[in-house]
Amino acid sequence: MVVSSLYVSLSGQMALERRLETVARNVANMETTGYRADEVKFDSLVKRPGEDPVAFASTGKTYISTQPGEIKQTGNTLDVAIEGEGWLGIQTGNGIAYTRDGRFQVATDGILRSIEGNPILDNGNAPIVLDPLGGSPEISKDGTIYQEGRQVGVLGLFSIPQNAQLSRTGNSGVIPDTLVEPVQDFTENGFAQGFAEGSNINPIAEITKLITITRAFESTNSMMQSVESIRQQTIKKLGEG
Structure with a gap:
């Protein structure tokens, strides 16, 4: 489960990276006339069905929003x-x-x-x-x-x-x-x-997304460090035994 947790966390960080790319692209084109914003749709991928299934985050599917602009x-x-x-x-x-x-x-x-x-x-x-x-x-x-x-x-x-x-x-x-x-x-x-x-990009919404992505990345990174620490401790105890 420790290894699975690491892979799940890694998949989450890859998904966050894809989301960050779209936010950066949207912010760069807020003033571009007629520009349509990028959005990302995420799905969870169940890799191991059973009593304790492991769900990985997909890297996301980018699509272009067709909502009108101002x-x-x-x-x-x-x-x-x-x-x-x-x-x-x-x-x-x-x-x-x-x-x-x-x-x-x-x-x-x-x-x-x-x-x-x-x-x-x-x-x-x-x-x-x-x-x-x-x-x-x-x-x-x-x-x-x-x-x-x-x-x-x-x-x-x-x-x-x-x-x-x-x-x-x-x-x-x-x-x-x-x-x-x-x-x-x-x-x-x-x-x-x-x-x-104008573009259909909402600056406030994009800033909110950026804050959410940053916090999620920090949380995921902290969890990966904790999991790695547990793994190292487990290996050490097994070696002592």
């Missing part, structure tokens, strides 16, 4: 925030990705691009092209873009299934492992021009 007014006509569900489509070097960062720029060729320079896509996954000399665009709730009263494009809004596994790309982009569908209902979903969505 929407703030910027007054910039090339900024849009997504209200409700949905993601913007962007063309990246790794294929099509999705983001909640709606800060745009218009290139000299007229292509509407993200702040990172990736083309913004319509519902058909085609780049949106504006008139570089056509003045500031007006963007309606359903994503329709107007310049000087003339419709010039429509922003794509895409729905990612809740059970999709997401991987990161760029500052705030994600790539799902499943197909996405264009959003058709703009009753509760849509765009708000002149606004931008």
Whole structure:
């Protein structure tokens, strides 16, 4: 049991290390527009079923939280925030990705691009092209873009299934492992021009997690030292016998 206790404690420290990595990453991206926080799901692994089963902590499974962030007014006509569900489509070097960062720029060729320079896509996954000399665009709730009263494009809004596994790309982009569908209902979903969505990271919650992780690590380390002391004493007594 002494050896098992050491392994259980070690598995706990490995899980805490994984949790600490996610907290550090979240804190570093608190001010990143549209960033989605990392979370970790832990399970216990029963290694020895029976009268005295031994449960080990798994190293944890990291996933990306899709909870919305705070929407703030910027007054910039090339900024849009997504209200409700949905993601913007962007063309990246790794294929099509999705983001909640709606800060745009218009290139000299007229292509509407993200702040990172990736083309913004319509519902058909085609780049949106504006008139570089056509003045500031007006963007309606359903994503329709107007310049000087003339419709010039429509922003794509895409729905990612809740059970999709997401991987990161760029500052705030994600790539799902499943197909996405264009959003058709703009009753509760849509765009708000002149606004931008911040990260969905709660600073107070992250600090609380950091304190909890630190205390848990100290407690686990203390227990490992106690177990090792017992082991050494046992070996010594056996040697004397």
